Amino acid sequence: MSPVPVLETRRLEKRFGGIVASNDVNLSIARGARHALIGPNGAGKTTLVNMLTGVLKPSGGEILLDGKEITMLDPHQRVRLGIARTFQINQLFADLTPVETLGLAISERLGTGTHFWRVPGTRPEVVDEIAALLERFGLADVMHERTGVLPYGKQRLLEIALAFACRPRVLLLDEPAAGVPEAERHEILAAVAGLPADVTVLLIEHDMDIVFTFADRISVLVNGQLFVEGTPDEVARDPRVKAVYLGESLESGEPVDA
Numbered sequence: 015m016s017p018v019p020v021l022e023t024r025r026l027e028k029r030f031g032g033i034v035a036s037n038d039v040n041l042s043i044a045r046g047a048r049h050a051l052i053g054p055n056g057a058g059k060t061t062l063v064n065m066l067t068g069v070l071k072p073s074g075g076e077i078l079l080d081g082k083e084i085t086m087l088d089p090h091q092r093v094r095l096g097i098a099r100t101f102q103i104n105q106l107f108a109d110l111t112p113v114e115t116l117g118l119a120i121s122e123r124l125g126t127g128t129h130f131w132r133v134p135g136t137r138p139e140v141v142d143e144i145a146a147l148l149e150r151f152g153l154a155d156v157m158h159e160r161t162g163v164l165p166y167g168k169q170r171l172l173e174i175a176l177a178f179a180c181r182p183r184v185l186l187l188d189e190p191a192a193g194v195p196e197a198e199r200h201e202i203l204a205a206v207a208g209l210p211a212d213v214t215v216l217l218i219e220h221d222m223d224i225v226f227t228f229a230d231r232i233s234v235l236v237n238g239q240l241f242v243e244g245t246p247d248e249v250a251r252d253p254r255v256k257a258v259y260l261g262e263s264l265e266s267g268e269p270v271d272a
């Protein structure tokens with residue numbers, strides 16, 4: 015018997031009026047996977063991630079975390095169960111520094127209130143964790159600068175650090191390198207590549223270099239349906255995927271179930 019996937023959807027559906035943004039999606043993400051979700055604009059990637067994280071409630075189907083149904087749980091309940099995400103659009107507190115931002119996230123997770131920096135040293139474990147996060151995500155050199163003035167690449171790194179501070183079992187990265195200048199992209203790639211192996215990662219990304227460098231499994235969504243799924247080699251060789259990305263007709267390709 016194959017192991018229970020850490021995150022799974024069964025016949026997941028989302029309709030917005032007449033638009034079917036997710037159509038019968040059976041997605042299965044293995045524990046520890048580096049799984050990428052790709053597809054053309056409007057394919058339904060963000061809708062799917064929003065359902066996985068509880069931002070949107072599905073019109074039909076189920077979502078399971080470690081085999082337990084979480085379909086209708088709120089986002090904060092899912093964070094507590096171990097699903098964290100970054101957002102496609104930068105949503106940080108511009109006036110806080112990275113130290114303050116991470117301190118807030120850790121305090122929130124620990125339920126210890128937000129006064130850790132007012133009495134230095136009273137919560138050494140929080141301070142140690144902030145230091146480790148700053149180091150891991152290349153933020154130590156800017157830790158006391160206002161987030162709003164940081165280079166965009168650093169802001170995106172802080173977003174990932176913030177999601178990671180929730181101690182997720184599953185981390186959803188929604189286009190972490192979008193909008194980041196070429197010169198800063200390698201830092202994002204290194205941070206993503208350096209995530210611990212026991213954290214399962216689902217990456218939504220348009221940049222195929224990043225996808226094929228990072229992923230051990232790729233799901234392709236087209237028109238809300240899971241179209242092709244496989245290893246990077248299988249997906250790269252699949253003529254239907256080439257057709258989608260070259261903008262050719264899809265009519266010859268039948269959707270493939272996971």
Ligand SMILES: Nc1ncnc2c1ncn2[C@@H]1O[C@H](COP(=O)(O)OP(=O)(O)OP(=O)(O)O)[C@@H](O)[C@H]1O
Pocket residue numbers: 030033034035053054055056057058059060061062
């Ligand atoms: N709140 C909404 N109301 C109505 N239609 C929506 C809503 N959100 C998404 N859609 C539609 O659902 C479809 C899927 O959109 P979605 O944003 O999930 O695609 P995507 O693959 O993430 O696209 P992109 O790569 O451009 O971000 C699109 O046709 C979109 O217009």
